Amino acid sequence: MKLTNRSKVVSNKEQSFTERLYLPGIIKGMAITGSHLFKRRATVKYPDELRPIAAVYRGQHVLKRDENGAERCTACGLCAVACPAEAITMESAERKKGEEGLYREEKYAKTYEINMLRCIFCGLCEEACPKEAIFLTDRIVDTEYEREDFVYGKDKLVEKVDKRIDVSKRQTLEVAEFKKIPGLKHNEVWKGNKLK
Numbered sequence: 122m123k124l125t126n127r128s129k130v131v132s133n134k135e136q137s138f139t140e141r142l143y144l145p146g147i148i149k150g151m152a153i154t155g156s157h158l159f160k161r162r163a164t165v166k167y168p169d170e171l172r173p174i175a176a177v178y179r180g181q182h183v184l185k186r187d188e189n190g191a192e193r194c195t196a197c198g199l200c201a202v203a204c205p206a207e208a209i210t211m212e213s214a215e216r217k218k219g220e221e222g223l224y225r226e227e228k229y230a231k232t233y234e235i236n237m238l239r240c241i242f243c244g245l246c247e248e249a250c251p252k253e254a255i256f257l258t259d260r261i262v263d264t265e266y267e268r269e270d271f272v273y274g275k276d277k278l279v280e281k282v283d284k285r286i287d288v289s290k291r292q293t294l295e296v297a298e299f300k301k302i303p304g305l306k307h308n309e310v311w312k313g314n315k316l317k
């Protein structure tokens with residue numbers, strides 16, 4: 122039974138002398154290749170050359186520190202629950218006395234990992250986070266040779282104290298306004314050994 126009219130009868134005719142030489146085919150192929158030399162390149166020489174990206178491009182995550190340099194993440198797990206790709210895993214630990222300058226909350230992420238091969242850069246982790254601890258940035262995830270190198274731990278995710286990453290572009294107007302309200306626990310920062 123014939124379902125469509127798209128079938129083609131394959132020719133079984135003998136090749137001519139010129140066809141057996143393959144010369145016309147080779148010349149035709151070279152002409153196509155040659156014509157591409159004068160066309161605009163579709164590729165760029167990354168990483169030396171970068172394509173322009175949108176201001177709200179979602180790339181490699183950052184785990185933020187607060188104004189005093191303490192890690193904001195409290196290992197609540199909401200980002201992991203929100204992640205549709207199940208790319209986030211973490212282990213929590215209790216903050217000890219004297220570690221207030223290191224970790225903002227009483228609980229912190231002892232380990233925090235994102236599998237960049239699983240991640241689809243949807244940004245839902247960022248939306249779910251109640252502590253403004255995780256943001257996606259405009260950084261492109263590095264290429265690697267080994268699969269395990271794509272599992273990013275805190276060493277790659279937490280921002281460096283002396284090399285802060287600006288995420289203001291990713292904060293909505295509502296969040297920016299909320300952060301200006303004094304007296305809210307979320308907006309408090311450690312001064313001395315007290316949150317103020």
Ligand code: SF4
Nearest residue numbers: 204240241243244246
């Ligand atoms: S960006 Fe999306 S997929 Fe990637 S870790 Fe966050 S929630 Fe998961």
Ligand code: SF4
Nearest residue numbers: 194195197198200250
């Ligand atoms: S990044 Fe945010 S949502 Fe995820 S565990 Fe830390 S505080 Fe919770």
